[in-house]
Amino acid sequence: MVLSQRVGEPRSFWVGLLLSIATVGVYAIYWNYKAHAEIYRQFELSRENRDEGVIWYVLGIVLPPFLLVYAWVMASNVAYVRERMALRRGVSPLVFVTLVTLGFGIYFVVSLVAVLVDVDTKGLLLALGIAAVGFFATVPVAYYLLQRDINQVWVAYDARMGEIRMAAPTGAPALALALAPAQESSYFADPPPP
DSSP states (O other): OEESSOOOOOOOHHHHHHHHHHTTTHHHHHHHHHHHHHHHHHTTGGGGTOOOOHHHHHHHHHSTTHHHHHHHHHHHHHHHHHHHTTOOOOOOHHHHHHHHHHHHHHHHHHHHHHHHHTOOHHHHHHHHHHHHHHHHTTHHHHHHHHHHHHHHHHHHHHHHHHHHHHHSOTTSOTHHHHOOTTOOTTEEOOOOOO
16 A cells, blocks of 8 residues: 655755765764655555564664664665565665675774774874775765665656546546555555556
8 A cells, every 4th residue: 555645755865965974974864764764654564564663773873783773674665665666676675784884894993993003193094084985985875776766766656646647537536546445545556566
């Protein structure tokens, strides 16, 4: 089932990246939850007993490794919706989590080694530069791919809604053509498989 009124929106990856950098990651925390919650709600994934991952998200704010579990749930739900909508396969949960893990792992390990070895200022700056390059070569790529996949879901949703509205006879509500039997008027059935 799908909500008939769109609750989410496509987002610019580049704006999100700049806001995340400007807010030192605060916007990224917001984006992680908001973008996934919109997909989860729009496509009524709770009715299919799919995990929203909120507990992992909350735990991850306190203990960051739990965010990887949330990232897996988020990427899995986006992949599931894409498959349900007959869209081509996007970034897999494994690829997404691997890229994020590599980025944060590189940053953490290089920074920790630089501090523990007690390098001079020049060495510390070099280590932090290497850590930043490792981080920015992986984590933004993962989020770019996931945001691209989410944006494609919204485009496909809008296209489907346009088809439904175009197919409605004059004067008949568009909902009448798309409703599954015995469903509330605020839901559409998914399109039949190709």
